[in-house]
Amino acid sequence: MGQILQTGTLIITLDMAPGDQAFFDALRKKHFPAHANYLDAHITLFHKLPANEGSIPGILTKFADRKAITLEVDKVHLMGICVAYTLVADELKKLHEEMQVAFAPWLIKQDQQGLRAHITVQNKVTTFKAQQLHQELNEGFTPFKIEATGFSTWKYLKGPWKLLDKYPFLL
Template identity: 80%
Template sequence: MAQILQTGTLIITLDMGPADQAFFNSLREKHFPAHANYLDAHITLFHKLPANEGSIPRTLTEFANRAPLELAVSNVHLMGTCVAYTLASGELKKLHEQMQKAFEPWLIKQDQQPLRPHITVQNKVTAFKAQQLHQELSKTFSPFTIQTTGFSTWKYLKGPWKLLDKYPFLPL
């Protein structure tokens, strides 16, 4: 799908399969403060690219010309006032490095760093509340895998995001 050029900030995420998306969305609905939960669960690959750069949609189309990725959900991670599920995949690491090279002229410092993929299920709470949820989720956690389905691009709207386009991976 061709993207209409926009002004502002472009965010790139890695999409999950419907069952995995529903699972993580339900955790966010249960544990994320309602006033701040205006996004579905997501895996951010790039936080700030120029939305008006015409080569980005073409490059994403090329990167999506591949089989879906399987990601290991390896643990529940506590990051101060945030609780997230850590994701692991050597294949995703390699793909992200290739994408970094392609997007290098526009990368902010945060997006130049090695990818630490995760799915946040609680944020914007006290450290105590985050620690409680981390302990609760860790008690029953067992590693599992999720499937990815492609990339999405989003326009940042000073809080909420607006979906711009989807770049599906090749079907299996």
């Protein structure tokens, strides 16, 4: 875990257990338009923090001193031209609220709101295509659980992201 100390925008995501990551990456690879799919599946916690804020690594290290979090994948959600799986966990909601307090001086309006945790598997398609996939994924859908295992920080590169650091949960 190194220092961020870079210019630009910092994104913080919640890491998934390897099997869960592989499952959602495969869905994303299959359904996301190839020309726009330059990210792996991810759970964004914060969209825009200052990449040069030196206190963020220490804050994340403290928040990572915890056990893994079990998340329930509770439904397939259609948002216009986007299809995502929504995630529910009281423990994650509470953790996010605590992180919002720690990051308060730097939060943009979007990051000041309550967390709507999700994993996008399709975006940037027509409404019709999104509706088709939503229907397909909903058929026989049963809620299931995945495991969150840590945080990652990313530098936003006007499209792609560059991994900066990982903060695995320690317990």
